[in-house]
Amino acid sequence: FLVNETIAMNSSCLIFCASKKNCESVAILLVDMLPVELRNNHKSERKFLIESIKQDSNGRMCEILIKTLPYGIAYHHSGLTTDERRRIEDAFKLGIINVICCTSTLAAGVNLPAGRVIIRSPNIGKDFLPLTTYKQMVGRAGRAGKSAIGDSIMICKKSYYQQVVQLLTSRMDLTTSSYLNNPSHFRSMILNLLSCKFAWSFEGILDFVKCTLAYVQLDISKCNMFEDIKNVLQNLLSEGALSYKSKSKETRAILLTFVDDDGTEHSVYPNDELKISKMGEAAVNSGKSLEDAKQIESDMRKAYESLVLTQSLHLLYIVAPRDVIASIHINYQTFSELFFDLERIDSSIVQTAKAIGISMAQVARM
Numbered sequence: 001f002l003v004n005e006t007i008a009m010n011s012s013c014l015i016f017c018a019s020k021k022n023c024e025s026v027a028i029l030l031v032d033m034l035p036v037e038l039r040n041n042h043k044s045e046r047k048f049l050i051e052s053i054k055q056d057s058n059g060r061m062c063e064i065l066i067k068t069l070p071y072g073i074a075y076h077h078s079g080l081t082t083d084e085r086r087r088i089e090d091a092f093k094l095g096i097i098n099v100i101c102c103t104s105t106l107a108a109g110v111n112l113p114a115g116r117v118i119i120r121s122p123n124i125g126k127d128f129l130p131l132t133t134y135k136q137m138v139g140r141a142g143r144a145g146k147s148a149i150g151d152s153i154m155i156c157k158k159s160y161y162q163q164v165v166q167l168l169t170s171r172m173d174l175t176t177s178s179y180l181n182n183p184s185h186f187r188s189m190i191l192n193l194l195s196c197k198f199a200w201s202f203e204g205i206l207d208f209v210k211c212t213l214a215y216v217q218l219d220i221s222k223c224n225m226f227e228d229i230k231n232v233l234q235n236l237l238s239e240g241a242l243s244y245k246s247k248s249k250e251t252r253a254i255l256l257t258f259v260d261d262d263g264t265e266h267s268v269y270p271n272d273e274l275k276i277s278k279m280g281e282a283a284v285n286s287g288k289s290l291e292d293a294k295q296i297e298s299d300m301r302k303a304y305e306s307l308v309l310t311q312s313l314h315l316l317y318i319v320a321p322r323d324v325i326a327s328i329h330i331n332y333q334t335f336s337e338l339f340f341d342l343e344r345i346d347s348s349i350v351q352t353a354k355a356i357g358i359s360m361a362q363v364a365r366m
Contacts, residue, residue, distance in 0.1 A: 002118055002153060004034055007072070007098045011115030015101045016137050018121045023075040023101040026120065027068045030099065038071045045096045046070055049087060056083040069097070076102040104129075107136035113143035117152040122160050122167070131170055177214035179225070186232040187290060188283075191241065194276040195284040201247075202255055202270045205229060234258050237268065241280035241290055245273040292322050299356065306355045310348035317356060332366045339363045 006013040017023045050069055054061045065084075068074060074088045074097050091097040092112055104124050106112065117140050122129045142150020156164050179185050193199040199208055209215055209225065218225055236242045237258045246269065254267045276284070283293035299318060308314040338345060339353070340360070353359075 002116065003030060003099055006116045007038065009115065012092060012095070013099045013116045013118065014112065014114040014140050015099065015118045015120060016104060017101055018123045019125060020077040020079055020103060023077050023103060024064050026101045027073050027075045028064060030073050031068050031071050034071060041072060042096045046072065049091050049096060053084055053087050057081065072096065072098040074100050076100050076106055078105065104133050104137065107133065107140060112140060114140050115150055117141040119154040122154060122156045122164055128163060129167065131167055131172060134167060177212065177217055179212065179214035180217060186229055187236065190232060190236065191276060191280050191284050191290065194242070194274055195281055200273050202233065230256050241277055243275050243277060244268050245275065247271050247273060295322065302355060302357065308348060308352045308355050311346065313349060314352045314355060336363050336366065
């Protein structure tokens with residue numbers, strides 16, 4: 001009823017679901033419950049949309065979307081390709097699609113105003129909905145400049161009643177810049193600025209920082225942002241992630257000094273031109289930290305010298321995402337017993353261990 005009412009008013013509706021699977025099942029459920037006459041709305045545009053999605057994917061398309069799009073209904077989550085999401089978002093903005101069943105990520109990442117927002121559950125996965133995410137969700141309804149009014153509806157079980165009341169009446173958390181709590185974030189910021197050519201010098205970086213939330217919230221007694229940036233620049237130059245070019249020979253105050261790999265000391269001035277290195281550029285383009293990028297390069301160099309192809313273990317090691325390492329818990333006792341049991345262990349495993357730099361002495365220490 002809530003969805004049908006929205007469509008009847010020629011408006012749009014976002015339905016937030018707790019999981020990706022739930023998005024798909026709700027989209028199918030709506031098709032089975034809504035009037036068949038909805039297929040007559042924007043018939044040619046929806047047909048063109050389906051053909052465009054198929055063309056983007058070499059003729060392949062999700063069976064659920066094939067069933068739901070003629071009704072002006074779609075789902076939206078990370079399981080779709082970038083092209084599919086873009087097509088669905090554009091169609092929703094144009095009114096070709098009236099209903100999107102989506103996960104909470106759409107609330108913060110995409111600007112899709114709607115006449116009505118329905119939250120099917122106060123959960124995201126197994127976790128209860130945080131206030132900031134809830135505000136982002138309901139903020140899609142009745143966006144200023146897009147529509148005069150909008151409404152939001154949350155559906156929940158009685159057992160969640162007190163938690164929902166507390167959610168709706170609680171105050172917003174204070175937003176604090178992550179730069180103030182973690183100065184190491186300046187590393188990625190500086191690399192990105194130089195990679196995108198938004199800044200060329202220390203002075204340019206400071207001009208950018210003065211436009212950030214961190215600068216507004218800066219408390220000199222607790223945080224010296226300028227010193228943090230200088231220290232980060234010094235480290236990046238020493239590590240070879242940045243290089244510099246002196247702009248003039250006039251006498252100026254030295255900004256910082258650093259020592260390169262050859263032991264040579266260099267002096268850098270505030271308006272000297274800074275340039276990102278290939279390693280720094282690789283870190284930016286891959287979305288990895290500089291530390292991870294260096295480790296990946298090291299692993300690839302070792303693999304280039306001696307890739308073990310007698311089994312797949314070495315290839316698996318190379319392609320495994322480094323960001324999942326923290327979630328892997330190793331029983332080192334079992335690991336060492338297996339490693340030292342040379343009668344059971346495959347010689348190619350020992351060869352792989354040697355190729356990636358694991359020795360028996362290291363295993364014993366672990």
